Amino acid sequence: MKIAAWNVNSLKVRLPQLLEWLAARRPDVVCLQETKLEDHNFPRQEIAAAGYHAVFSGQKTYNGVALLARETPADVVVGNPYFPDPQKRLIAATVRGIRIVCAYIPNGQAVGSEKYGYKLAWLDALNRWMGEQLAANPHPPDNPQLVLAGDFNIAPEDRDVHDPAAWAGQILCSAPERGAFQSLLGLGLKDSFRLFEQPEKSFSWWDYRMLGFQKNRGLRIDHILLSGPLAARCTAAGIDRDMRKHERPSDHAPVIAELAD
């Protein structure tokens, strides 16, 4: 079972790339962020023609998440019950007995800003909800089947940052943000990427500006976290870096984790 997450930065613009990529990679589940589409504009026909069911929660201009799956997603929940939020950043559904949570965690703009406070509060509520979801999705009991995937807007460690000195204490890298990430791991979730040997300087996002990608000035901020039993089944994890080379790319590359059946 192949699970992917991709911040597409406008599904309208990236739809042709998404369809090509779905055909090439054949993921079973895809968590999309920054669709930037109202629900009535979601390209349901094109996604269905590609062989995927879709559930989504979008808004105009900003944010927006979607969950694509080759099997019908069940028990769809939009948003975090512990954090009422007009911003469309969270959608969850069950696919093949696995609870999938697709998240677009706030960027936070700058440490100390109002948006930063919102990000930390959002993460605190996410942590609370994930704790509950881990307990609520046992199969059988005490065997949580949970995936938390998406754009976290957090580089967990210095090795996830092209220039740790320049980014020290900055947004995406600050201690409170990294602490929130560690709290999610503390619930028993595993960073699928780090279950395997990986190339140095592996990143998932590069700023459009200043030739960020060409110079590999990136950060690894997109993640697929797995509950313990799923981590035990994980056979591979990686970043589809080549998608960032595409003409008119998203600023994020897709991340992928594979589970043995």
Place this chain on the structure above:
DNA sequence: ATGGTAGCCGCGCTA
């Protein structure tokens, strides 16, 4: 060097 690039129904804001 406080820039730069991309996407948005936008004519600034967010990333």
